[in-house]
Amino acid sequence: WILGLFLIWLVYLMPSDAIFENAANSITAFEREGNYPMLVEYDQTTKLDNFTDAWMLNIAANREAAIRATPLERAIQQYWTRPEGSGELNQTAIFQTYFSGKSQNNELIKYGRYWGGFVIPLRIAMLMLNYEEIRIYNGIFQALLMNALLFMVWRRLGWRHCAAVIVAWLALEPVVLIFSLQYSACYYLGFGGALYLVAAYGGKPKATPDPVFAFTLLGMLTSYLDFLTYPIFTLGFPLLMYVTGKEQDWKGKLRSLVLLSALWCLGYAGMWAGKLLVAWMAGYPDIARS
Secondary structure (H helix, E strand, O other): OHHHHHHHHHHHOOOOHHHHHHHHOOHHHHHHHOOOOEOOOOOHHHEOOHHHHHHHHHHHHOHHHHHHOOHHHHHHHOOEEEEOOOOOOOHHHHHHHHHOOOOOOEEEEOOOOOOOOOHHHHHHHOOOOOHHHHHHHHHHHHHHHHHHHHHHHHHHOOHHHHHHHHHHHHHOOHHHHHHOHHHHHHHHHHHHHHHHHHHHHOOOOOOOOOOHHHHHHHHHHHHHHOOOOOOOHHHHHHHHHHHHHOOOOHHHHHHHHHHHHHHHHHHHHHHHHHHHHHHHHOOOOHHHHO
């Protein structure tokens, strides 16, 4: 918990000018695409979530919080900004108005009941990249991770498991995952967790202890980084890869399923509750009330 808060506080210590400038350079993408564009017309499965991406960029890059709040307060409260008194909730419209400088009077809105750990990679990336450039690098990193996973699965478990991984990947609409940053955290955790488990445990003939720490950590990181998308994927996919790749009878596999699922839930719930606790300890009890 303390480490999680410390890392977010650390990125809020970074200079904000370059980050704000790259956010301002991202306006054209939201102007062109709007809130929920579809990559293929009339195909709902290709719908992007620019609404939430604009919200995430607002939290990570707004200058208003840098002026009016300390880095620690920003790390706890996770402020976003909008034109004062507007009541506007359209995040892409808010983003365009604020980062274009058209709104001189702005208000800060708290969203501190979640960790918002996504600001760590986002603020680091926005030191050099705008939104559309981040999408390009996101696609490259996702492709590298998928190729590494397929290679490891092929070596340890065989081509049939590779086919199952590809089907799971296609079901997630990979192009949408590249363009919508909101969906990326669970992608990296789910497939990255599976890569580790296959490399460490896949195809081993002898019984080994279940990776209890790995699944607890996956639950914690999901709570920390995810912005309310598809968190159960970071449990289900790595767990299936682990159980199907381990030489074990059905009773042992059932025991692993129950134990590791419970530990993932424990890690997720414990990390979520930890945000309320550290906020209270730092003098912000209003987060628990919200």
